[in-house]
Amino acid sequence: MKLIKNTIYLLLIAGAILSGALMLSHNDEILSVKPIENLLAGVFFVDSITEAEIRTTYNLAKKEQDKLNILIVPGHDEAVFGAQFNGVKEADLNVELGEYLKNLLEKEEAFNVFLVRDSNGYNPIFLNYFNENRWSIIQFTNQYKNMMNTVVQLGLVEINNIVEHNRASEETIIKLYGINKWANENDVDIVINIHFNDYPGRKYNKPGEYSGFSIYIPESQYSNAKASLALAQPVFDQLRKYLPISDMPKEQTGITEDQELIAIGANNSLDPAVLFIEYGYIYESQFTNENIRKIALEEAAYQTYLGIKNFFEGEVNLSTKQYDTLSKTYFWNNDLNKGLKSSKDVFALQLALAQNEVYPPETLSKNDCPINGNFGRCTNEAVKEFQKKYNIDPPLGFVGPITRDKLNEIFAR
Missing domain, CATH: 1.10.101.10 (PGBD-like superfamily/PGBD)
Incomplete structure (x- = not known):
């Protein structure tokens, strides 16, 4: 996919030049002929992964003929810890939930699970990757930005940003694009990003006005959008049984498309199906109270696990019948x-x-x-x-x- 997208980027530029040469004047009217641009843009945004491909890999894995690769990305880190409330840091919640989810998914023989960061810090695989591939990650980042700018300037892609996000630091950008690059190179099938929410303007020491979870997925024009939506729906349906849906106005649909979040493939930079799950707001008491936090995070991880299983097998037939908590x-x-x-x-x-x-x-x-x-x-x-x-x-x-x-x-x- 990387080679295909790189080649198409060069062809897009050539197509733009050629289309300019094909501008025809006829009876004082300008006729724009852009078949090459449209064709190449269509190929650039061709599905990088499909729902059927993910299911096929899973079925082969159940027969021990393959493994389905799942990457869990607990958001933020010790340097940039994200949202916080009364001493509770989002980065710590993300890791704890990520470890619970990894333990659940690893029990499935069909899954090969990677965790970017745990309670001891970054997985050495990723820490070494960031350090050894810094320049190529920067090139990867710029390349996809340039490709996106090209198709936008040609009018082949519409910019559609619904929710405003905080701007990440340069180091964070390198890590996030580095994770995308690694996922593309290592045939990852599914990426799960773990986060907790907050919003601008909340006083740091006081609870805010919103509550509930939301799931972000790539915007519909992106190559991994269809497969991501197919995965998001059963996970959303499972989580909503026990968690409230975010009541922040732009998140009330529960599943929100996004073009800008690097973690879900900004600039069409990620091939696998991907979810960016905000499990709730950082100040909600079940996450801030140390007596309850562990079981609340375990339950959130368990519901996510069931949602992923439901994607592959429909409603999971549990030994306890309908009791899925x-x-x-x-x-x-x-x-x-x-x-x-x-x-x-x-x-x-x-x-x-x-x-x-x-x-x-x-x-x-x-x-x-x-x-x-x-x-x-x-x-x-x-x-x-x-x-x-x-x-x-x-x-x-x-x-x-x-x-x-x-x-x-x-x-x-």
Whole structure:
């Protein structure tokens, strides 16, 4: 693909020159003849990977005839740690979730999983690649920028930027394009970028007004766009079962196309299918509270894993039937009542109630009622609905011995 795109770039320039020579004057009208430009641009943006190719690789891998390569990219690093709130750094959350996801995916024999960065720092494969290939990465970056500028100037590609992003530092740009270059060269099939969200103007020490997750994918004109959208949909459908969709206006569709994010192939620089998942906002309590953070990140990783599996196999037929959360093996020993905060028991309870389709209550949304381990109005009302559903009388909205027994009967398997 690299050779094809390089060749096409040269042909695009030649095509532009030739098309200029083919400008014909006829009865004071100028007729522009651009068949060569259009043809070459069409080839430049031909699918670099398809949904069918990914599925074929997976099926071969299940027969031990191949491996499907998945690259996990926890965003940011120790030098540029991204969003932060009350001492919690996005880079650390990204790594922790990335490690959980890697452990889940590696259990599948069909997958060959690479993690760019873990809790010890950059994977030596990538650290060495950045250092040894710095100049070629810069050339790669400039080449794709020039190719994109050419097709834009020729009017063959439309600029379509929906969400404004922070500008990355020079070193970060080199690393991000370096990851894209490495992925192209090493036949990576799927790239998963892990991030947490924030927005300009929020006071650094105060929670913001938005909540929820979003998935960014390459804009529809890009070579990896179709396959990325096909992958994004089942992952989105799985995550939305338990996580609220971002209520920031430009992210409310849940899946957002983007041309500028380097991590998903800015300037058409990435061949594999790719997702850029913002799992929530950095200030949401389930991510900032140390008592809950681990199980919240584990659950987010598990739902992502299930979404990827669903892409290949449809709805995963779990041994626990419909119970597709980590609460499927949870056992409650304690009574639970309104006012509890940052409780693992309450977090598991909220997951179980969501599984049981009574959380959040009908009059409230997932953004109103995040799964965060806090027993407030949302959980109280949902427990009442659960009690009504199973004829636990009176439905008072707290978890006592009878309600706890029913929860353990259903979920503690």
